[in-house]
Amino acid sequence: MTMLLQQIKTYIKQYTSILMLKSGFITMQLNGNGGRIVLLMYHRVTHERDALGLSISPVFFEQQLKFLKSRFKMISLTEVVSMLASGTLSGEYACLTFDDGYRDNYDHAYQLLRKYNVPATIFVTVDSLETGNFGWHTFDKAILGSECETIDLTEFALGIIDLRTSDKKKQAICHFHHVLKKCAHEKREAVVRKVITELAADANFDRIMLTWHEAKEMQASGLVTIGAHTLTHPILTRVNHARACFEITKSKTIIEEKLGSPVEFFAYPNGREEDFDDGIVCMLKNAGYLAACTTIPGSIMGVQNLYRLPRIAVNYSMCEGTRGRFSSEMFEVAVTGPFSLER
The missing domain is CATH 3.20.20.370 (Glycoside hydrolase/deacetylase)
Structure with a gap:
């Protein structure tokens, strides 16, 4: 059902865009703004x-x-x-x-x-x-690749996070990014370190960032x-x-x-x-x-x-x-x- 709703939403968005362009609405917006x-x-x-x-x-x-x-x-x-x-x-x-x-x-x-x-x-x-490597990317990869069913972050007042399915892991990543960006820098760093340490202790991550060369x-x-x-x-x-x-x-x-x-x-x-x-x-x-x-x-x-x-x-x-x-x-x-x- 979720996939069907997304397809309907995409269909509506695409054809609304076509109508806006054909109606000249976009051109009017531009003409009024130099x-x-x-x-x-x-x-x-x-x-x-x-x-x-x-x-x-x-x-x-x-x-x-x-x-x-x-x-x-x-x-x-x-x-x-x-x-x-x-x-x-x-x-x-x-x-x-x-x-x-x-x-x-x-x-x-x-x-x-x-x-x-x-x-x-x-x-x-x-x-x-x-x-x-980039801290957030390593953090995300650690969660997505983990075989653990949960991770306990109660010491940071974040509760016990469910990681049993791929969807749960993606939800956890979105939740973490939303919440941690509002936290003090030190707390954010501590949570990121704990997650990477517990979920990806033995993982080897390929280089994902540019080199200076x-x-x-x-x-x-x-x-x-x-x-x-x-x-x-x-x-x-x-x-x-x-x-x-x-x-x-x-x-x-x-x-x-x-x-x-x-x-x-x-x-x-x-x-x-x-x-x-x-x-x-x-x-x-x-x-x-x-x-x-x-x-x-x-x-x-x-x-x-x-x-x-x-x-x-x-x-x-x-x-x-x-x-x-x-x-x-x-x-x-x-x-x-x-x-x-x-x-």
Whole structure:
């Protein structure tokens, strides 16, 4: 029944998108707003479906690039910031960004970026490039691959978590991400360590993050800009002032040393309204960053705070139509329709 309801929902969403486009509603929305920049936020480009909906397949990514190139002028984040700083926004533009620095950004996304000559910025988490793994990914993999029926987290006031089925494991992952992002950084780290230790003590995880060599190769191409996403991916408003400042400044320094070029852009971990504040922005300015990306949904129109750039998150739900096929209509409405105007 759940699958049937999802299919009905997808059918309705796809054909509503078609009707919106044919009615001219999207065109009217655009005509009333002048210039616009759509900043798109990706995480992973892989054949593997992420439990949190953070991935998109290489096939879908290529279809998105084709659509974006036909609909927008594709520009780099450097051009976005220059345009906004000079107040010369006129026309329709799109800019691609990737968060965290996954290996598949090189294996799949970069190859397609080169094929279609599309620029992008990848915000890397420094420690993840050093270790080859990302804490949350290892955490998720530990749960999904566990043969344990439960895990006892009562010491953290999280209860005993049911892991008996694949669906239960996916539910647990979504629950953990939702709850732990609201916790103090120390508690979050302690829970992550316990889960990985108990559920994946003997597991060997393949490298899933970029190497510095891959990052340097992409940047040398002129298509990819590398930005900072902190050292260890803490939510900056949930750590003390000294820790936040260290995460912001040290990540910039290390990336610049590794790649031999200035780091001008930053992406806030988690990136919601409550995940950064004026104090964090002041740290970014003092460190020498020119702009910062959030996860606050919306497009850029007119005057825009450069340290509060909104983005549209890309996932399957915005472009997967009936029978699991790419829907250009759904994608167009997602990136140009009324909901993309929110900020």
